[in-house]
Amino acid sequence: MAFRPSASSVVLRAAVAILFSSGIATAEPLGPGVSVRGWTILSNSEPDAIAVIGAAKAYNINHLELSHEIVMDLREIRDTKRQALVGRLVDAAHTSGIQQVLLWDHALYDLNYYPAEFRTGPGGTIDLDNPKFWEWFKADYRALLDLAPRADGVVLTFIETGARVERQHSAKLPTPQDKLAAVVNAVSDIVIGERKLTLYARTFSYTHEEYRNIAGAIAKFTRPEVRLAMKEVPHDFFLTHPNDFFAGTIARPTLIEFDTGAEYNGQGLIANTWPEHMLERAKDLLRRPHVTGYVARTDRYGLTRIIGRPSEINLLALKRATEDPNVTADAVYDEFITARYGRAALPYVKEAFKNAFDIVTSSLYTLGTNTANHSKLDYDPYASSYSRSVSGKWIDPPLVEVRHDVNRRFHYWSDVVNHLAPAWGKVLKGTPLTETPEVIERGWLTPGDLIDATYLEYVRREKAYGVRVAEQSVGAIEKARAHLTDGQYQDLRHYFARTLLTARLHEAVSSAYFGFRVYARGEKFRTLQLMTSVGAALKQIPDLARTIREYPVKPATGGQWNWVEDADEAMRYYDWIVKSGWPKETRGFPNPYAGLTFPLN
Numbered sequence: 001m002a003f004r005p006s007a008s009s010v011v012l013r014a015a016v017a018i019l020f021s022s023g024i025a026t027a028e029p030l031g032p033g034v035s036v037r038g039w040t041i042l043s044n045s046e047p048d049a050i051a052v053i054g055a056a057k058a059y060n061i062n063h064l065e066l067s068h069e070i071v072m073d074l075r076e077i078r079d080t081k082r083q084a085l086v087g088r089l090v091d092a093a094h095t096s097g098i099q100q101v102l103l104w105d106h107a108l109y110d111l112n113y114y115p116a117e118f119r120t121g122p123g124g125t126i127d128l129d130n131p132k133f134w135e136w137f138k139a140d141y142r143a144l145l146d147l148a149p150r151a152d153g154v155v156l157t158f159i160e161t162g163a164r165v166e167r168q169h170s171a172k173l174p175t176p177q178d179k180l181a182a183v184v185n186a187v188s189d190i191v192i193g194e195r196k197l198t199l200y201a202r203t204f205s206y207t208h209e210e211y212r213n214i215a216g217a218i219a220k221f222t223r224p225e226v227r228l229a230m231k232e233v234p235h236d237f238f239l240t241h242p243n244d245f246f247a248g249t250i251a252r253p254t255l256i257e258f259d260t261g262a263e264y265n266g267q268g269l270i271a272n273t274w275p276e277h278m279l280e281r282a283k284d285l286l287r288r289p290h291v292t293g294y295v296a297r298t299d300r301y302g303l304t305r306i307i308g309r310p311s312e313i314n315l316l317a318l319k320r321a322t323e324d325p326n327v328t329a330d331a332v333y334d335e336f337i338t339a340r341y342g343r344a345a346l347p348y349v350k351e352a353f354k355n356a357f358d359i360v361t362s363s364l365y366t367l368g369t370n371t372a373n374h375s376k377l378d379y380d381p382y383a384s385s386y387s388r389s390v391s392g393k394w395i396d397p398p399l400v401e402v403r404h405d406v407n408r409r410f411h412y413w414s415d416v417v418n419h420l421a422p423a424w425g426k427v428l429k430g431t432p433l434t435e436t437p438e439v440i441e442r443g444w445l446t447p448g449d450l451i452d453a454t455y456l457e458y459v460r461r462e463k464a465y466g467v468r469v470a471e472q473s474v475g476a477i478e479k480a481r482a483h484l485t486d487g488q489y490q491d492l493r494h495y496f497a498r499t500l501l502t503a504r505l506h507e508a509v510s511s512a513y514f515g516f517r518v519y520a521r522g523e524k525f526r527t528l529q530l531m532t533s534v535g536a537a538l539k540q541i542p543d544l545a546r547t548i549r550e551y552p553v554k555p556a557t558g559g560q561w562n563w564v565e566d567a568d569e570a571m572r573y574y575d576w577i578v579k580s581g582w583p584k585e586t587r588g589f590p591n592p593y594a595g596l597t598f599p600l601n
Contacts, residue, residue: 036293038063067104074105111163121169128170153198177216202229248288261297269555271356275317275332282321302558348480352473362466368400375561386421388432413444424589463507470500511537520593
């Protein structure tokens with residue numbers, strides 16, 4: 001991702017000067033027995049990063065990770081602007097009392113990063129049996145660490161990286177586990193053995209097989225000082241995923257990574273206030289054997305930091321979970337809202353905040369599976385919603401209880417995916433379903449498009465529920481108005497108004513999209529009820545798109561999800577369904593309803 005130069009405003013200079021007023025302070029890295037309370041900054045917006053660092057003391061933060069737009073791969077630190085930003089943020093964090101500041105890395109990098117003299121294996125792969133490669137690799141790592149001399153260590157993602165090491169050539173390293181461990185061991189020789197810094201090996205997996213590879217690799221780590229970092233969930237940060245079953249099962253200090261930045265769940269631009277959910281996860285994960293603490297993401301790129309915004313409440317929930325095993329969500333709501341908005345506003349703001357989880361899980365999710373592309377409106381052609389992102393991958397048996405006015409238990413695959421996925425989304429070859437071939441083998445998916453009036457009604461009920469609950473939150477903020485400052489009221493009013501518009505857009509587009517697919521199945525499916533509901537939804541889409549585009553107070557920008565662009569996505573569906581006809585192909589797969597339009601008039 002292109003680096004965005006840091007701001008050089010007077011305000012920023014003053015903030016940095018205050019942090020540095022006592023001189024650059026270096027701190028001892030955290031000992032292995034110290035409880036870790038950490039945050040991760042993803043955005044390279046320096047004013048926002050300084051604001052996060054400035055807030056850390058109140059949360060007793062002793063661990064900070066700089067990642068993604070700041071430094072995703074350690075090689076990026078060769079960029080002089082990025083290098084300077086990293087240096088300033090490391091110094092600012094140390095000066096503010098954060099003991100441990102770590103930089104992210106992913107190894108191996110893209111294959112062409114490594115000199116051609118080492119890419120002599122089959123198909124131009126790296127020959128891992130060449131000792132000179134490892135000499136070069138370690139020398140390169142030393143040079144990279146030299147560019148951030150005051151950082152306290154590295155968080156290394158060693159699986160699912162650019163040039164996947166398990167795909168490189170070796171006769172001496174016979175298994176994927178051996179190859180993965182070889183990379184971590186080489187890095188640990190430098191980070192731990194030579195530099196006496198901290199190293200976290202960060203796990204990531206798409207499948208159960210990859211988890212087995214990870215476990216096997218960790219067993220081959222040669223240095224006991226290597227610590228582990230694991231996500232709160234098995235794969236990506238979905239609210240419907242179970243807690244990570246792997247965390248705490250290995251006898252190494254383990255850090256749990258929480259996504260309070262809501263990557264798939266609104267990115268802080270809409271209502272993301274759910275301490276109940278945070279506490280439920282934390283009270284399990286943080287009390288497991290070998291777990292030494294947590295690290296929470298504080299943004300999702302750009303200007304989306306949650307510090308100073310309503311979803312900061314999730315950070316408070318994590319803090320309180322580490323202090324009091326019996327803390328309740330009500331206590332977190334009461335503390336945060338009273339401190340931020342005053343006691344008189346508490347009952348109303350609390351009512352609004354408490355709806356957030358249900359709004360998001362009935363708007364950005366459909367019948368228990370996430371149907372948003374990193375929070376973006378994208379029912380089709382985003383394939384992961386019907387394969388890779390399905391929580392049923394990690395639940396046995398793969399069942400889900402859906403409330404939201406549906407009140408039904410579904411099988412994730414034979415019910416939800418089988419009916420919601422378009423025909424091309426249920427093809428094994430060429431889609432993320434290759435990660436779960438057992439779904440096909442067990443006969444849980446039937447070829448072709450199976451969406452029908454019954455499942456369309458489930459979808460419509462759930463989306464209508466999301467709108468109704470969002471309306472309740474907007475109404476609660478109106479009741480709070482007399483007890484808020486104008487600034488507080490305006491901030492909350494727009495926050496929940498955008499949430500309501502998002503819910504309404506998903507309601508209209510899902511009804512139009514899934515309803516159109518029912519229509520496309522033929523005459524016997526084209527009931528009066530179907531024609532009426534699809535037509536009504538299609539007529540709502542242009543008005544909703546216009547309202548979003550013209551909304552007077554846009555949310556933070558620069559993040560992964562551009563809220564306003566959902567209006568364009570909605571109109572894409574409208575044009576396909578009403579004007580141009582559905583595309584002939586999606587991702588190279590022919591569509592059974594290619595060229596078909598819906599007779600809106």
